[in-house]
Amino acid sequence: MNAKLTPIIEQFTLVDGSQQNSPHNQSAVRAPKDTAMAKGNLFVLVEVQGDAAGLDLIEKRLLALVRDTYYPARGGITAGLRRAVNTANQWLYQYNSANEDLLIGGVAAAVMREDDLFIAQIGPAAIFSSLNNFIRRHPEKSAWLDGDRGQSDDYAPALGVHHFVEPYITHLQLQPGDAVILSDSQLAGQVSTQQVSQTLAAQKAGTIARKLAQTAHSRSASALVVQFNQGKDLKPALGALMDKLPVSMGGASTATDSAEKGFHFALPAAMPRPKLPGFARRQPDPAPQQAACFDDDEFYAADDDFDTVGDNERDEFEGQSPFSRIWQLLTAAVVGTIAFLGGGLHTILQLALPGSPTDEASLKQAGRQAQPLAGKQPSRRALLYVAFGLPVLALMVVLAMYWYKGYNKEQEYLTALNQAEQKYQQAQLSSPETARALLTEVDQHLDEAAAIKTDQKEITALHTVVDEQRDEINNVQRLYYVPELRNYTDAGTQLNNVVVQGVNVYVLDKGLNRVFQHTLDDIGDTLLPDEGSPMLVQQGQKVDDLAIEKLIDMVWMPSGGGRQTSDLLVLDRSGLIEFDPDWGAAAIAINGIETWKNPVAVGSYFGNFYVLDAGANQIYRYLPTANGYENPPDPYFAEGTIVNLSGVVDMAIDGAIYALHQDGRIQKFTGGQPVEFQITGLDEPFKNPTAIYTALDEEVQYLYIADAGNKRIVQLSKDGQFIRQFKPRVEDEIVFDNLQGLYVDEIGEKMYALNGNSLYAPNLPSAP
Incomplete structure (x- = not known):
């Protein structure tokens, strides 16, 4: 939209039929200059429900927390809104933990940035949006507004109930004449979207909220109306309301009466x-x-x-937690019962057992003529007390021990959860290096908490925000579309390499020594049905006079340097196979196979064929001839050049040669000489890297590494600087834990990756 939108603001608060000139629960904040382009202008309304006194003061506190947290929060608008809402939630949750009266909070917030509007809502509050004369309430379903409190927590989330909450967040596109209404539950629960539509159409700016309150027949209501019109300057529209709102446009609190306590x-x-x-x-x-x-x-x-x-x-119990009160009462009851039953049992045994002190004393006092006293029999009532009391006592002791064990587990759970929260808060204020370590500690504490209590929403919510912050710090881009093109189900399959040329896809299976050929559809997201067998070559097959024994690697060989055609070259331990999509497979000459010790990878460059022999610490370069590569190879490294190729798993060529080692090192060579190559900026070193890919600069500008140990694909500059890394979304349940082959089409913004026994084709995200 070319014309700038100006917000026209109307606020209205009614308490017991009396209009309040300075509503304490609303705020409109102009974005600070240093964040104006990123964070937009903020509009907030909060509501607190409960029986405690001073709710207006608590609403004021929550309003300040949302406002003061949003702009400094790291990340974009949605991340800032989520953290602002959770900051207010954590404060109210701790307040509820220390007080008997449970308070429930709600937040309705909107952020305007140019013609984009982001809204966040939770609890007993709502937002009405009027976009192009279409009215919608956010959220459409709410137990707080619709009167159905029997629904689950997912249906009725609110501030102050759980450690962490996930607010309702959505994005809207604004046009001139659109409007939003931030409303408390007193108003939002009584008016329909049709009534809101009629009010917006009939009323002028400045009277909309008042008319809505009259329509709802409510004596207490609060609303903040923002209309978006075309205008040249934002300041007059917001500035006209500065004296009415409790928070200034600069973000500072308004002055208050010094006589208040x-x-x-x-x-x-x-x-x-x-x-x-x-x-x-x-x-x-x-x-x-x-x-x-x-x-x-x-x-x-x-x-x-x-x-x-x-x-x-x-x-005497005032100021103690409910757990302490219950434990003290239960302990007193158990001790009293033990004392009572123990005393009764002692008396009964004293009277009933022969040779008791009572009998001996009586005999001594009577002298020789005294007859032994008959043992005094316990009463029937006493025996009943003992008979019933002992099992009850045992049961009470068992229950007390069981309860105390559960109580201790609850304390351990709360300790782990609080430690996780504290480390998370520290991570938000720390450098990336320190934040990574702190977030690892958060995961450890959350694992401890999950081991005590499983399937807890607060643990899941904190894991989610921790993963989001870790992705932000480590420049992780999630792959939102990861289609599986093919799954290879034969036992013994070990996929190793993938090559894509046009619509043709070639997959190397080193486990069963075979190569597949597939065809992409026009979009490139699926494979066309196979016409006949997709097997290009396989173990035991004879291609001309060459019998396939053990496949090593394959590469696409473009024309150039004396080579007239572009073909797929597949290296077998017994020879070289050339495949032309039009003419099929043929065996071609290659010299010196018998001298190789441990060939592990092949490459191509302007018609030249390269074989990396890790056992010989050499890369052999073959120049094309009429029948293939008939001449002896040239050693890439001159005699006396010190290199160590042991542990190399793959190589890539763009003029320079990049050798990827299993331990994560990358060596770079140009003109037969090593070149300094340092990997910088990577959050974690490579762990079990399996493949590296690049091509000529005009085709591919970066290096791509399949890092199976860290379940990611990493993008580096050709000088070793970390750029970004790619991982599937957690909810897609696809994990890059067995990456093998990799091919990247930067121009077509597509990646092809082998993971386990599947071929995937995720989109390559555009550079930020």
């Missing part, structure tokens, strides 16, 4: 959390609470009645 929360004592002033971490141990006081300019209460520590009229 500080608001105190009873929160567990904890280490300070990075980036969250006044944030108290939930502790696993049930230690007595301390008062965490928020005296900053943004938090005020009408009186001091909110103090929850130091009240002498509270019972």
Whole structure:
């Protein structure tokens, strides 16, 4: 869109029928100059539901957290919105952990960047969008708005319930005349999209929110209306509202009345959390609470009645966690029962057993004439107490031990989860090198937590954000489309190399010593059905006078340098095969096979054929002749040149020769001499690399390495500088853990990769 869009803002808050001039739960923020092009202008509305006093102050706090977290957050708009919502969620979650009254929070946020609008929503709040006169509520289904609270957490997520939440986020395209309405549940739950449409059509800017509240017949409602019109300057539209909103356009809090008093929360004592002033971490141990006081300019209460520590009229358990209270009561009950039953049992045994101290004392007092006293029999009631009491006591002890074991497991779980959260927060503020180590620690703590409690949404959510941050740090680009072209099911299959020329795809299977030929469709995402056998050559087959024994490698040989045709060359331990798509396979001459020790890879360059012999520490160069490569080869390395080719698994040629070693090293040679080549910027060294690919600069500008150990394809510059790396999406359940062959078509933006026994053809993402 050429014309610049200007937001026209209207805010409206009604409390018990009285309009509020300075709503505490809304904010409109102009993007700071240094992030304006990336982060856009932010509009936020928050809502908190619950029975606790001072909800307006908590809403104000959550609003500040969302606003102050969004712009500094690393990543783009959606990442910033997700982190801002989770920051507010974590604060409210910790507040709920330290207080008996559960509070539920909601956020409706919108970010405008030019003609793009990104919205985020969670909990009891909603956003109405009017795009080209089409009205939609976000989300369309909500238990908080539609009155069905019996749905699952996925249907009704909210702030303050779990450690981590996943907000509803979507992207919209704006046109002049479009509008969005950020609304609380009091309003959004009472009006339909049709009523919103009628109100927007009939009302002028400045009265839309008021009319919606009247339509909903609500005495308490809050809404922030943003209309997008064509305009030259953004400042007047936002500036006109600066005196009405509680947060200034520059991001600072508005001044508050100095006569207002500080608001105190009873929160567990904890280490300070990075980036969250006044944030108290939930502790696993049930230690007595301390008062965490928020005296900053943004938090005020009408009186001091909110103090929850130091009240002498509270019972002895005040300030302790529910686990501590239950444990103390249960312990007291068990001890009392043991004492009661133990005393009764002692008395009964004392009376019932012969030779007890009571009998002996009676005999001594009576003298010789005294007759022995008959043993006093215990009462029937006492016997019943013992009969029923002992099993009950045993059961109570077992239950107490079982409960205490579960309690300890819960503490271990919370400890691991809190440690993971802390490391994650530290990683966001650290350098890439430090952040990588911290994120590894986060994974370890999450694994510990998962070993205690499986299938926890908060663990999954934290794993997701950790993976996103790790991808961002390590410049990982996820492959969103990874079609499987073919799966080879024969036992013994070991795919090794793939070559693509036009629509022809050639696959080398070194396990069963065979080569396949397939044909791509016009799009290049699928293979056409085979016409006859797709087998080009296979072990035991005779091509002219050459019997196929053990295939080594294959390469496409272009014409040039005295070679008249372009063909596929397949090297067997007994000779060389040339395949022309029009004329079929033929055996051609190659000199000196008997002198090779351990040939592992072949290459081509302007008609010349190269064989890398790791056993001989030499690369043999064959020049073309009329019948193939009849002349003895030229050694690429002159006598006296020191090289070590042991451990080489593949090579690629673009004029220079690149030799890939199994230990991850890459050697570069030009003109028969080693050239310095250092891999820089890579987050992790190569682990079991299996293939390397490049070509002439006019065809391929980078090096590509199949790194099976790290389940990725890595792109390097031809000088060794790390560019980016590619991995499939986790949800696609495709893992590059057995990569073998690799071919890259940069011009067509396509990769062809062999992984296990499958051939894949993912798109090559465009360079950022």
